[in-house]
Amino acid sequence: MHSSLAKSVIRSRWFYVMMAPGLLYYFIFHYVPMGGILIAxxxxNLLKGIWGSPWVGLDNFRTIFASPDFPIIMKNTLVISLYRVMFNMLPDVLLALMLNEVRVKWFKRTVQTITYGPYFLSWVIVYGLTFSFLAPDAGLISTWFRDMGWGSVQILTDKEWFRPLLILTDIWKNTGFGAIIYLAALATINPDLYEAAVVDGAGRWRQLWHITLPGIRDVFFLMLILRIGHIMDAGFDQVYIFLNARVYETGDILDTWVFRRGLENLEFSVATATGFFKSFVGLILVLGANKLAKRFGSSGIW
Structure with a gap:
């Protein structure tokens, strides 16, 4: 048995060599830093380091759960994440389905380029574009509303508009790129199935319902599981850039709270404990979502 294993390794040695950089990256940057969980x-203390700092058990977790901010930031995190799952996945699928029906290649390529282009813009640039349109005093739309006598536009500082603004800008930025995944899944569907459906008299809607949608079902569930696994993140980079003092009530999430406690107030233990809590909840959600996906007939992640 050992000899056959050694022969298999030798025969596939170049594949293992190509795997080595990726495995090394994950080991150095993903597994070694996990030792920092001890800080939770x-x-x-920065001067004493991990091995010299005193142990406090679960005190940091009690500090998190006892904080008056915790219920608010937890609610905001879950609500924003659920909004992303509910409203940001369907546009990806719809755009992919529409592009899949386009037969004019140059038009299809043009639409793809235009729609996935915003994905490569940073959130700083996206916020700059949003600010240029919605700035309370000098934004293009704000100025137009004021000139028309319709009052001032305070969307950027309105707590009721903060979450819809996050979702709309996220859709604009990421839908085109997300559609690429579903287009790849659509390309794997056997064309013979469509030909057989046409012979049986099925129209475009019947083909969509019985062939196209089942063909991308597993990919949809896979993306759903991955999104659920990150439900405690809520998109820190976007939220942090769009956040301001007036929208803390509906926009402050776990990650922005951790950023202030951990880096601005130097409470590293509380920040690490929060990260550990997020990871634990994410693990439970991924396991649950994967099991649920299998009940619906999907292959899941494993």
Whole structure:
């Protein structure tokens, strides 16, 4: 058995060599830093380091759960994440389905380029574009509303508009790129199935319902599971850039709270404990979503 394993390794040695950089990257940057989880159970001191800081057990977790901000930031995190799952996945699928029906290649390529182009813009640039349109005093739309006598536009500082603004800008930025995944899944569907459906008299809608949608079902569930696994993140980079003091009530999430406590207030132990809590909840959600996906007939992640 050992000899056959050694022969298999030798025969595939170049594949293992190509795997080595990726495995090394994950080991150095993803597994080694996991040792920092110890900070979550310590009263961490920069001068004393991990091995010299005193142990406090679960005190940091009690600090998190006892904080008056915790219910608010937890609610905001879950609501914004659920909004992303509910409203940001369907546009990806719809755009992919529409592009799949386009037969004019140059038009299809043009639409794809235009729609996935915003994905490569940073959130700083996206916020700059949004600010140029919606700035309370000098934005293009704000000025137009004021000149028309319709009052001032305060969307950027309105707590009721903060979450819809996040979702709309996220759709604009990421829908085109997300559609690429579903287009790749659509390309794997056997064309013979459509030909057989046409012979049986099925129209475009019947083909869509019985062939196209089942063909991308597994990919949809896979993307859903991955999104659910990150439900405690809520998109820190976007939220942090769009956040301001007037919308804290509906926009402050776990990650922005951790950023202030961990880096601005230097409470590293509380920040690490929050990250550990997020990871644990994410793990439970991924396991649950994967099991649920299998009940609906999907292959899941494993």
């Amino acid at each position: 159970f310590q009263d961490y």
